Amino acid sequence: MASNLQTQGLAIVIMGVSGSGKSTVCEMLAKSLGCNFIEADDYHSQANKEKMSRAIPLNDEDRVPWLEALSGAIRKYMMNGETLTLTCSALQNKYREILRSADPNYKPGNYTTCRVKFVCLVAPAEVIAERIKIRSNDGKHFMPATLLQSQLDLLQINEDEQINKIDATLKLQSIVDSILLLIKGLELQQ
Numbered sequence: 637m638a639s640n641l642q643t644q645g646l647a648i649v650i651m652g653v654s655g656s657g658k659s660t661v662c663e664m665l666a667k668s669l670g671c672n673f674i675e676a677d678d679y680h681s682q683a684n685k686e687k688m689s690r691a692i693p694l695n696d697e698d699r700v701p702w703l704e705a706l707s708g709a710i711r712k713y714m715m716n717g718e719t720l721t722l723t724c725s726a727l728q729n730k731y732r733e734i735l736r737s738a739d740p741n742y743k744p745g746n747y748t749t750c751r752v753k754f755v756c757l758v759a760p761a762e763v764i765a766e767r768i769k770i771r772s773n774d775g776k777h778f779m780p781a782t783l784l785q786s787q788l789d790l791l792q793i794n795e796d797e798q799i800n801k802i803d804a805t806l807k808l809q810s811i812v813d814s815i816l817l818l819i820k821g822l823e824l825q826q
């Protein structure tokens with residue numbers, strides 16, 4: 637779907653557990669929108685990457701500096717009036733709040749007016765586990781399949797956050813098209 641949306645200064649975060657398709661979908665979305673793209677994995681410290689490679693889940697002490705760095709990067713684009721798409725697991729509201737704080741006008745809990753928006757990719761655990769298994773053969777990714785359950789255990793979305801969930805078992809282009817439609821809806825609200 638070609639897009640000429642007026643998405644100035646919006647940050648679209650594609651969230652979900654490891655293997656749900658964030659990086660793949662987000663990159664396609666950025667191309668469709670002709671906007672900036674941030675891969676959250678690129679912002680992890682070496683220590684975080686090593687920890688995950690050893691199949692040890694990150695804790696809040698590991699996550700907070702990572703999320704704050706991402707928030708800083710989002711803010712830079714936002715202050716320039718630029719739109720970006722971003723991958724981030726963002727499994728809990730406390731982590732999403734750090735990303736939302738990139739919007740200088742954000743008041744905690746004012747989800748509707750915040751210019752950092754989330755779309756969550758969801759799929760059955762077996763589908764995701766299979767994807768992680770296949771991906772692990774590429775020798776590049778540090779996230780082992782054994783960490784999936786800890787991510788599924790943490791994932792929580794509150795009703796009032798009004799985060800759109802997308803079926804991640806669909807074809808990639810259908811997922812991207814659905815997200816483009818959602819963004820169009822968001823623009824109409826602005």
Ligand SMILES: Nc1ncnc2c1ncn2[C@@H]1O[C@H](COP(=O)(O)OP(=O)(O)O)[C@@H](O)[C@H]1O
Nearest residue numbers: 654655656657658659660767771804806807808
């Ligand atoms: N909708 C989809 N259909 C089929 N395969 C997919 C889909 N989305 C992602 N994949 C594949 O699943 C694997 C994990 O996707 P990835 O984008 O790396 O997930 P994440 O960034 O959430 O960890 C990749 O090998 C990717 O090609």
Ligand SMILES: O=C(O)[C@H](O)[C@@H](O)[C@H](O)[C@H](O)COP(=O)(O)O
Nearest residue numbers: 653654655676677694699725779
């Ligand atoms: O794309 C993925 O495979 C995952 O999203 C992963 O690479 C991510 O960076 C970690 O999941 C961050 O840690 P938490 O999700 O545990 O916060």
